[in-house]
Amino acid sequence: MTPATDVVVVGAGLAGLAAARRLVDAGAEVMVLEARDRVGGRTLTMPAADGIPIDHGGQWIGPTQDRIAALAERVGVTTYPTYERGLNTEFRDGRARRYGGDVLDGEDPLSAVETGQAIRELETMAAAVPLEAPWTAPEALAWDSQTVETWVQARVPSERVRNWLREIVRGTLAAEARDVSLLHALFFLRSAGGMALLLGTGGGAQERRFHQGAQAVSIRVAESLGERVVLGAPAEVVRHGEAGVVVEAAGRTVAAGRAIVAMPPAVAGRIGYRPAMPGWRNQLTQRMPMGSVIKVHAIYEEPFWREEGLSGFAVSDSGPVTVVYDDCPEEGSPGVLVGFIKGEQARIWARRDQADRRAGILACLVDLFGVRAGDPRELLERSWADDEYSGGCYTGYFPTGVWASFGQALREPVGRLHWAGTDTATVWTSYMDGAVRSGERAADEVLAAS
Numbered sequence: 253m254t255p256a257t258d259v260v261v262v263g264a265g266l267a268g269l270a271a272a273r274r275l276v277d278a279g280a281e282v283m284v285l286e287a288r289d290r291v292g293g294r295t296l297t298m299p300a301a302d303g304i305p306i307d308h309g310g311q312w313i314g315p316t317q318d319r320i321a322a323l324a325e326r327v328g329v330t331t332y333p334t335y336e337r338g339l340n341t342e343f344r345d346g347r348a349r350r351y352g353g354d355v356l357d358g359e360d361p362l363s364a365v366e367t368g369q370a371i372r373e374l375e376t377m378a379a380a381v382p383l384e385a386p387w388t389a390p391e392a393l394a395w396d397s398q399t400v401e402t403w404v405q406a407r408v409p410s411e412r413v414r415n416w417l418r419e420i421v422r423g424t425l426a427a428e429a430r431d432v433s434l435l436h437a438l439f440f441l442r443s444a445g446g447m448a449l450l451l452g453t454g455g456g457a458q459e460r461r462f463h464q465g466a467q468a469v470s471i472r473v474a475e476s477l478g479e480r481v482v483l484g485a486p487a488e489v490v491r492h493g494e495a496g497v498v499v500e501a502a503g504r505t506v507a508a509g510r511a512i513v514a515m516p517p518a519v520a521g522r523i524g525y526r527p528a529m530p531g532w533r534n535q536l537t538q539r540m541p542m543g544s545v546i547k548v549h550a551i552y553e554e555p556f557w558r559e560e561g562l563s564g565f566a567v568s569d570s571g572p573v574t575v576v577y578d579d580c581p582e583e584g585s586p587g588v589l590v591g592f593i594k595g596e597q598a599r600i601w602a603r604r605d606q607a608d609r610r611a612g613i614l615a616c617l618v619d620l621f622g623v624r625a626g627d628p629r630e631l632l633e634r635s636w637a638d639d640e641y642s643g644g645c646y647t648g649y650f651p652t653g654v655w656a657s658f659g660q661a662l663r664e665p666v667g668r669l670h671w672a673g674t675d676t677a678t679v680w681t682s683y684m685d686g687a688v689r690s691g692e693r694a695a696d697e698v699l700a701a702s
C-alpha cells in the first residue's frame with residue numbers, strides 16, 4: 253500500500269527534523285525517511301567506556317546561533333560553557349610555547365599587524381557578498397576565479413600569517429585553502445557574522461556544548477514526531493511531477509504532495525530522480541565536494557593540563573592533529589581532549605593503518621601537553637569520509653567557478669522538490685544552526701506553496 257501524506261522529508265538530520273517539526277506544528281501531515289538506523293546525521297553522540305557522552309560530529313554552539321539554541325531549548329537539551337581558563341599552547345618549529353590571548357600577539361607583533369590587515373580586508377570583501385545570492389556580488393566572478401590560496405599568496409607576505417589563514421580554512425571547512433573558492437570563503441565568513449564569531453571560544457562558535465551531546469537534539473525532536481520518522485529507509489528513487497512525489501526507499505513507497513530533501517548536495521545527487529534533475533541541478537551536485545576530517549578524543553583520568561595552568565586549547569604546525577580543545581564534561585572529570593585532523597592531513601592519515609594513526613595522534617598530543625598526554629585511558633577517532641550517508645564533513649564547499657555558474661541551483665526548488673541541509677543555509681552555513689535554519693526555510697517554502 254502507498255501511504256499518502258502532505259510532505260515527505262528525506263533525511264533525519266537537524267535540517268530534516270527541523271523542517272518536519274515546523275510542518276507538523278503548522279498542521280501538515282509529514283513522513284520522514286532516514287537512511288541510517290539513527291537520526292542526527294552529522295551529529296553523533298556515543299558513550300565513552302565510562303558512559304560520558306562523546307560527540308563524534310557537531311558539538312559546539314555559540315552566540316547568534318539562535319535557531320539551534322531555540323530547538324534545543326524546546327526539547328530540553330541544555331548547554332555549558334567550554335573551558336578556557338589558563339594558557340593556550342602553540343607547537344611550532346618543533347617546540348611548544350604557552351601564550352595568553354591570540355597566538356600572534358606579543359611575541360610576534362609584526363605578524364599580528366599583518367593578520368589584522370588580512371582579516372580586515374577579508375571582512376570588507378565579505379560584506380559585499382549577498383548571502384542569498386553570492387554570485388551577484390560586484391566582484392563575484394573575479395573572486396570565484398581564484399582559490400583562497402591564490403589570494404593568500406598575492407596579499408599576505410609573511411609565511412607565518414599565510415599558514416595561519418590556511419589553518420583557518422582547514423579548521424572551518426575541513427579543506428585546504430587551495431581547494432576552496434575565495435568567493436565561497438567570503439560567503440562563509442559573512443554567513444557566520446565575521447572572524448571573531450567564527451573562531452572564538454567564549455563569544456564565538458565554540459562557546460558552549462550540550463550536556464547530553466549534540467545528537468540529543470535530533471533524538472528528542474524525532475521522539476516528538478513519533479511514528480512519522482522511519483529509520484533504515486534510504487531513498488533510492490524520487491519520482492516527481494505535477495501531481496506529487498513518490499519516494500521509493502528500501503521496499504517502502506511513500507506518496508506525498510511535496511518532498512524536502514535534507515542532506516548535503518553531493519549526497520542528494522546519489523538519489524535517482526524520475527524525471528532526472530535538470531542539468532543545472534545535476535551539475536551542481538557533482539561540484540560540491542565534502543570536507544575531510546577525522547575527529548579524535550583522548551580520555552584521561554583527570555584533566556592534568558588544567559592543574560598545569562593550561563586551557564587545553566592548542567594548535568600545532570606539524571599535526572596530524574592541528575587543533576585541540578578541552579572537552580571535559582561540565583564537572584571537569586574525566587579529562588577529555590578533542591582534536592581534529594583536517595584537510596590534506598585527514599586524507600593522508602585516513603589511509604594509514606590504525607596503529608600508525610594512533611601513534612601519530614599520541615605523539616602529537618605529547619608534543620603539545622607533555623608525556624602524560626601520551627597515555628589516555630581511551631582514544632577514540634572517527635573519519636567522516638568513510639561515512640556512506642555523509643561522504644565527509646563538516647560540509648559541502650564550493651571550489652572555484654561553482655558559485656558563479658551553478659549557485660542558483662543550491663536552493664531553487666525543482667517542481668515539488670525542495671532542498672534543505674546546512675550546506676544550503678545562508679546564515680551559519682555548515683553549522684548545526686544553519687541546518688535548523690535551512691529546514692525551517694524549506695518548510696516555509698512548502699507551506700507557502702501548498
Ligand SMILES: Cc1cc2nc3c(=O)[nH]c(=O)nc-3n(C[C@H](O)[C@H](O)[C@H](O)COP(=O)(O)OP(=O)(O)OC[C@H]3O[C@@H](n4cnc5c(N)ncnc54)[C@H](O)[C@@H]3O)c2cc1C
Pocket residue numbers: 262263264265266267268285286287288291292293294295308309310311312313485486487488514515516519523545547636641642645646647672673674675682683684685687
Ligand atoms: C566532526 C564534525 C564536527 C562538527 N562540529 C560542529 C560544531 O562544533 N558546531 C556546529 O554547529 N556544527 C558542527 N559540525 C557540522 C554539523 O554537524 C552539521 O552542520 C549538521 O549536523 C548538518 O545537519 P543536516 O541536517 O544539514 O545534515 P545531516 O546531518 O548530514 O543530515 C542528513 C541526513 O540525511 C540522511 N540521508 C542521506 N542520504 C539519504 C537517503 N538517500 N535517504 C534517506 N536519508 C538519507 C543522512 O543519514 C542524515 O541523517 C560538525 C560536523 C562534523 C562531522
